[in-house]
Structure formats: structure tokens, C-alpha cells
Amino acid sequence: xxxxxxxxxxxxxxxxxxxxxxxxxxxxxxxxxxxxxxxxxxxxxxxxxxxxxxxxxxxxxxxxxxxxxxxxxxxxxxxxxxxxxxxxxxxxxxxxxxxxxxxxxxxxxxxxxxxxxxxxxxxxxxxxxxxxxxxxxxxxxxxxxxxxxxxxxxxxxxxxxxxxxxxxxxxxxxxxxxxxxxxxxxxxxxxxxxxxxxxxxxxxxxxxxxxxxxxxxxxxxxxxxxxxxxxxxxxxxxxxxxxxxxxxxxxxx
Amino acid sequence: xxxxxxxxxxxxxxxxxxxxxxxxxxxxxxxxxxxxxxxxxxxxxxxxxxxxxxxxxxxxxxxxxxxxxxxxxxxxxxxxxxxxxxxxxxxxxxxxxxxxxxxxxxxxxxxxxxxxxxxxxxxxxxxxxxxxxxxxxxxxxxxxxxxxxxxxxxxxxxxxxxxxxxxxxxxxxxxxxxxxxxxxxxxxxxxxxxxxxxxxxxxxxxxxxxxxxxxxxxxxxxxxxxxxxxxxxxxxxxxxxxxxxxxxxxxxxxxxxxxxxxxxxxxxxxxxxxxxxxxxxxxxxxxxxxxxxxxxxxxxxxxxxxxxxxxxxxxxxxxxxxxxxxxxxxxxxxxxxxxxxxxxxxxxxxxxxxxxxxxxxxxxxxxxxxxxxxxxxxxxxxxxxxxxxxxxxxxxxxxxxxxxxxxxxxxxxxxxxxxxxxxxxxxxxxxxx
Ligand SMILES: Nc1ncnc2c1ncn2[C@@H]1O[C@H](COP(=O)(O)OP(=O)(O)OP(=O)(O)O)[C@@H](O)[C@H]1O
Ligand SMILES: [Mg+2]
Numbered sequence: 001x002x003x004x005x006x007x008x009x010x011x012x013x014x015x016x017x018x019x020x021x022x023x024x025x026x027x028x029x030x031x032x033x034x035x036x037x038x039x040x041x042x043x044x045x046x047x048x049x050x051x052x053x054x055x056x057x058x059x060x061x062x063x064x065x066x067x068x069x070x071x072x073x074x075x076x077x078x079x080x081x082x083x084x085x086x087x088x089x090x091x092x093x094x095x096x097x098x099x100x101x102x103x104x105x106x107x108x109x110x111x112x113x114x115x116x117x118x119x120x121x122x123x124x125x126x127x128x129x130x131x132x133x134x135x136x137x138x139x140x141x142x143x144x145x146x147x148x149x150x151x152x153x154x155x156x157x158x159x160x161x162x163x164x165x166x167x168x169x170x171x172x173x174x175x176x177x178x179x180x181x182x183x184x185x186x187x188x189x190x191x192x193x194x195x196x197x198x199x200x201x202x203x204x205x206x207x208x209x210x211x212x213x214x215x216x217x218x219x220x221x222x223x224x225x226x227x228x229x230x231x232x233x234x235x236x237x238x239x240x241x242x243x244x245x246x247x248x249x250x251x252x253x
Numbered sequence: 254x255x256x257x258x259x260x261x262x263x264x265x266x267x268x269x270x271x272x273x274x275x276x277x278x279x280x281x282x283x284x285x286x287x288x289x290x291x292x293x294x295x296x297x298x299x300x301x302x303x304x305x306x307x308x309x310x311x312x313x314x315x316x317x318x319x320x321x322x323x324x325x326x327x328x329x330x331x332x333x334x335x336x337x338x339x340x341x342x343x344x345x346x347x348x349x350x351x352x353x354x355x356x357x358x359x360x361x362x363x364x365x366x367x368x369x370x371x372x373x374x375x376x377x378x379x380x381x382x383x384x385x386x387x388x389x390x391x392x393x394x395x396x397x398x399x400x401x402x403x404x405x406x407x408x409x410x411x412x413x414x415x416x417x418x419x420x421x422x423x424x425x426x427x428x429x430x431x432x433x434x435x436x437x438x439x440x441x442x443x444x445x446x447x448x449x450x451x452x453x454x455x456x457x458x459x460x461x462x463x464x465x466x467x468x469x470x471x472x473x474x475x476x477x478x479x480x481x482x483x484x485x486x487x488x489x490x491x492x493x494x495x496x497x498x499x500x501x502x503x504x505x506x507x508x509x510x511x512x513x514x515x516x517x518x519x520x521x522x523x524x525x526x527x528x529x530x531x532x533x534x535x536x537x538x539x540x541x542x543x544x545x546x547x548x549x550x551x552x553x554x555x556x557x558x559x560x561x562x563x564x565x566x567x568x569x570x571x572x573x574x575x576x577x578x579x580x581x582x583x584x585x586x587x588x589x590x591x592x593x594x595x596x597x598x599x600x601x602x603x604x605x606x607x608x609x610x611x612x613x614x615x616x617x618x619x620x621x622x623x624x625x626x627x628x629x630x631x632x633x634x635x636x637x638x639x640x641x642x643x644x645x646x647x648x649x650x651x652x653x654x655x656x657x658x659x660x661x662x663x664x665x666x667x668x669x670x671x672x673x674x675x676x677x678x679x680x681x682x683x684x685x686x
């Protein structure tokens with residue numbers, strides 16, 4: 001589904017991704033962990049098509065297409081979804097209208113009829129229940145004045161509405177209380193099927209108790225330096241990153 | 254200039270002013286115009302707006318035109334069928350095309366010429382030309398020289414109009430560069446409430462030059478909602494002054510929307526002559542091509558405890574230019590004045606520009622005044638967020654611009670007019686910009 005091959009990227013003059021390799025197949029859940037500033041959000045942004053980042057090498061194949069050739073909107077319409085670490089507040093744009101446009105633009109791209117008002121409402125009700133999000137939130141301007149947790153929940157709601165093939169969750173668990181965490185994880189688990197995949201960026205093993213990953217990767221200084229199963233996450237939780245940092249820094253030296 | 258001055262002179266003389274009720278006013282102003290001439294670029298108030306050039310072509314003036322009822326019908330704003338309707342053609346009030354739907358005891362609409370000779374003469378005497386206290390220039394005087402084509406509107410004491418007053422200005426540009434001088438004088442009696450809307454139309458799509466003056470005097474407890482809608486196309490030149498006096502504690506609210514034009518200059522004055530007055534001024538200019546839209550506003554606080562709130566927003570595409578100048582005067586006695594002003598601009602076009610200048614002159618010491626202005630691009634983070642959800646670049650931009658414009662559009666009090674404005678704006682945003 002997603003094949004990342006020696007991906008390198010920089011912002012301004014700073015080299016951030018220094019050769020990422022990652023292979024995600026349908027039905028899999030991958031977790032990426034790693035210290036602050038190691039490049040996790042950069043990877044997510046590059047995959048979503050943010051133009052501030054310049055890809056300087058490597059390739060990314062998504063559903064058989066050259067992902068890097070596609071505009072951000074076409075990536076989304078092909079089935080890529082990024083739940084932002086910091087969702088943007090957009091005053092004056094109604095959350096509901098925004099989601100409706102997104103859903104229908106995607107349907108159009110896929111050659112499907114747009115949802116009419118009634119169908120859209122029905123789908124919305126159903127997905128709202130799934131992520132336990134309140135109607136009052138959705139009638140407000142997009143993310144404007146939402147609490148941190150509400151923003152994250154809104155991301156998951158959008159994911160549920162758009163039913164992506166690959167969802168990248170960038171620290172969706174940060175800033176969530178225990179109940180919200182469970183709800184978000186529940187949402188993911190219910191949306192999960194054999195045809196879609198998730199890439200979950202997190203700092204906490206806690207989330208991985210709810211969303212059980214098939215693979216765990218450690219990103220450090222722009223490279224994936226360790227990959228393993230969920231046991232790796234447990235080990236990191238106990239020991240911290242120091243032991244990996246030390247090993248890697250030694251290898252690099 | 255030689256050419257057009259001669260044409261203006263001939264047009265003025267042809268009016269046979271001497272026998273009218275406004276003779277003294279018109280003649281005096283013609284003299285003033287002859288002395289002052291048109292403002293030059295070096296005039297501080299006109300430095301971005303080269304008004305002289307607009308007059309330099311051969312002008313067509315005072316050639317009456319027949320507007321068929323069918324043509325008029327095509328211009329009417331949906332949902333305002335019941336409205337009081339005032340029609341100007343080439344700057345002259347057309348009684349026969351106008352309709353008063355509110356009761357005659359509540360609302361009086363007649364020619365300014367008539368008002369200057371009947372029981373309304375004392376009001377006309379005091380208020381006609383009041384705006385010249387703020388605009389002592391040739392443009393204002395020139396309009397005044399043609400004042401006998403104007404309209405007079407009186408809303409009687411305690412009356413809340415059932416229907417809005419919608420004014421259609423039609424300029425016929427089929428014979429050449431049409432020059433019109435519409436004039437409107439409004440008398441809002443104590444506790445009168447009204448919605449007053451002006452829209453402008455260019456018949457023929459050729460060049461026009463409209464030089465307008467609106468003067469409104471609102472008494473104690475009056476409530477005025479005024480809207481000015483400009484969307485006459487790229488060949489239209491417009492200079493207009495809307496001058497609103499509050500002679501008693503009341504509420505006046507203005508929304509000015511500019512969607513097209515060659516050169517557009519709007520002056521809006523709020524003159525706060527009574528304690529505890531409240532005024533609101535909103536503006537949206539959504540420009541493309543080479544349009545220059547220049548909004549000059551004045552809030553003059555002469556008395557204590559007045560409140561004013563002002564928000565002007567501009568979106569400039571292509572090589573268009575938006576100019577905003579907001580003056581707030583707080584006179585010595587106007588303690589406890591509360592005045593807010595904000596001007597926000599988004600530049601879209603490579604060659605677009607915005608000039609913004611707040612001008613606060615505060616002589617009282619116990620006041621709250623704030624102002625702020627921004628000139629920027631569309632928010633890249635917001636654009637990316639929308640695109641990352643599959644919304645096309647075009648639609649994402651339109652969505653953000655729409656959100657930006659919304660604060661102003663939703664200030665339009667009358668539902669039908671608001672819908673009309675929103676439609677024009679969204680048509681524009683989903684096409685070019
Ligand atoms: N605009 C920028 N200019 C310069 N450096 C940048 C810019 N944006 C990000 N960086 C740097 O790139 C590096 C990687 O940032 P990134 O946000 O990808 O880290 P992260 O792994 O997501 O960290 P965290 O766990 O804190 O979210 C950081 O050192 C950051 O400072
Ligand atoms: Mg991050």
C-alpha cells in the first residue's frame with residue numbers, strides 16, 4: 001500500500017529526513033516513536049504533501065502511484081489521511097460544510113455521486129456516534145476555540161467520514177484524557193479492516209495498549225533506527241530512548 | 254480638462270437653475286467648483302486616487318434616457334418586491350419609476366426641488382450641503398451644482414418602515430462616458446427606523462462617472478441601516494459621499510460593499526453630535542483587474558459617551574488596489590468616547606496592493622480608542638489543512654476568502670439584500686478569485 005524508499009527531505013537549509021524506508025501493507029498498523037525533533041511530523045507532512053518541505057531524494061509509492069507527484073488534495077482523494085498534531089483553527093468556515101465539501105470532492109474524484117443532504121446527515125450521525133463527538137461542536141467554525149482534546153476528536157471524526165485507506169495519526173493521543181483516548185482508539189479499531197492501514201505516531205506506550213500495532217519503529221535523527229513488534233514499545237517505555245541514542249550515535253560516529 | 258469643463262458648464266447652464274427652489278445653493282456651488290477645480294493627486298485626501306484623469310475624457314451629461322419598465326425589472330433585487338423603490342437615471346430622480354409602498358403618513362419621497370419649496374424647506378436649508386463641512390472640494394461642489402435632480406426622503410416620527418427603501422442608480426453608457434450627479438437628502442425624524450439600500454447599474458457596460466452625495470440626518474432614537482452595493486463593472490468610476498449626522502442619541506449602521514469598478518472613492522462620515530450615540534461602519538472590497546477602491550471614513554465625536562465600531566476588509570486580486578483611510582476625531586468635550594477601528598487586507602494578486610492609514614485625532618483625555626490594520630496573504634497553514642482533506646486549491650481559497658468576507662456580509666440587516674450580496678460574493682469567489 002505504502003512503500004517509502006530512502007526518503008530524504010529538508011526544510012529551508014536543514015536536512016531532516018535522511019533516508020527513511022518503510023513498507024506498509026493493507027490491514028497493518030505501524031507505530032512510529034522517537035524523541036522530540038527526530039522528524040516524525042516532518043515525515044507525516046511530507047507524505048501529506050506540505051510544500052514547505054523539499055524532497056531531496058528517495059521515492060514514495062502509494063496504492064501503486066507515485067505519491068510525491070500528487071497534489072495534497074489528490075493524495076487525500078486517493079485515500080491518504082493525516083490527523084494533524086496541531087489541527088489548524090479556521091474561523092468563519094463551518095465544520096459541517098467543510099466536511100461535506102471534503103466528502104463530496106472525494107466522491108467526485110472517485111466517480112461517485114455526491115451525497116445529498118439527507119444521506120450526508122445520516123452518515124454524519126452514524127460517525128458522530130462512533131467517535132462520541134457532539135453536534136454543537138460541528139456547528140461551530142472549524143476548530144475555532146476547540147479545546148486540545150476536541151480538536152483531536154474532530155480529526156478522528158473527519159477520518160471516520162472520509163474512510164481513508166491509509167491514516168497517519170500524528171500524536172493524536174497527546175493531550176487526551178483517558179476517556180477521550182479510549183474513544184479515539186475505539187474509533188480506529190472500528191474503522192480498521194483488512195483493506196486499510198494506520199501509521200500511528202505517538203510518544204506513549206499507553207495508546208498502543210488500545211491500538212495494538214503490528215510493527216513499532218523508532219525514528220531518530222531522520223532515520224528509522226530500530227523496528228520491532230509492540231515489545232519494542234514496552235522496552236522504550238521502561239528504558240527511555242537513551243540506550244538507543246547511545247547505540248545509534250556510536251554507529252554514526 | 255478643457256473639454257470636460259466646457260461640457261459640465263454647458264450642462265449646468267442648460268438646467269435653468271435660476272427659476273428653481275435650489276437656485277442659490279446650486280449657483281453658489283457652481284461658483285465654488287469653478288474656483289476649486291478637481292482635487293489633484295497632491296491633495297492629501299486624494300493621493301491614491303487620480304480623480305482628474307477620470308474627468309479628462311469627453312463626458313456625456315444630462316441626456317435623459319428612457320428606461321423601460323422591463324429593463325428596470327431585470328435589475329430588481331429578488332425578495333425586495335415590496336420595497337419602497339427609488340430610481341435614478343443618469344443621476345436624476347425618476348418619480349414615475351419610483352414607488353412608495355409604506356404608508357404616505359409614514360414615509361415621504363419627493364424631489365429635492367419640491368422639498369426645498371414646501372414645509373420641508375427648513376430642513377433642506379440646514380442639511381443640504383452639510384457634508385461640505387468635511388469635504389470642501391470641487392467634487393462635492395460639482396455634485397451640489399446639479400442638486401435639483403436629487404431626491405428627498407422623510408421618515409416620520411416614531412415610524413418603523415415596513416419595507417426597506419431600495420435606490421437603483423442607473424447610468425446609461427451607450428452614448429459615451431456618462432457623467433451623473435445623484436443627490437439624496439434623508440430626514441429621519443425622532444425614533445424613525447429604516448433600512449436604506451443603494452445599488453448602482455451601468456446600462457450598456459461602457460464608461461461611466463458617477464459623483465454622488467447622500468446626506469442623512471437622524472434624530473433622537475432613530476435607527477438607520479444603510480447599505481451601499483457597488484458592482485457595476487470595470488468601466489465604472491464612482492466618487493461618493495455618504496454623510497450621516499446624529500443630532501440625537503441614536504444608532505446608525507453602514508455597510509459598504511465594492512465588487513468592481515475602475516476607480517471607486519467612497520467617503521463615509523458619521524457625525525456624532527449627541528451624547529451616547531452609536532455607529533457602526535463595515536466595508537468589504539473584493540477587487541480584481543485594475544480596480545482601485547478607496548474608502549475614506551470619518552467618525553467625528555463632538556459629544557461625550559459615543560460609541561463607534563468600524564471594520565473594513567479587503568481582498569485584492571490581479572493588479573487591483575485597496576485604499577483605506579479611517580479618521581477618528583475626538584473633540585475636547587467628547588470624554589468617554591469608545592472608538593474601535595480595524596482594517597484587514599488579503600493580497601492575492603502578484604501586483605495587488607493595499608494602503609491603509611488610521612488617523613486618530615484625540616483632544617479629550619478620557620477615551621478608549623483602538624485601531625489595527627493588517628495586510629497579508631492567505632493563511633498557508635489553513636490552505637494546507639483544507640487541501641489535506643481533499644478540497645481543491647481553488648475551493649480551499651474560495652472557502653477561506655468567503656470566511657474572511659463573512660464578518661462584513663453578515664452585518665447586512667435586510668435578509669434579501671444580504672442574500673443578494675452573498676450571492677454576488679460567492680459567484681465571484683468561485684470564479685476568478
Ligand atoms: N520551518 C522549520 N525550519 C527549521 N527547522 C524546522 C522547521 N520545521 C521543523 N524543523 C525542525 O525539524 C526537526 C524535526 O521536526 P518534527 O516536527 O518533524 O519533529 P517530531 O519528531 O515530530 O517532534 P515532536 O515529537 O516534538 O513532535 C526539528 O528539529 C525541528 O526544529
Ligand atoms: Mg511532531
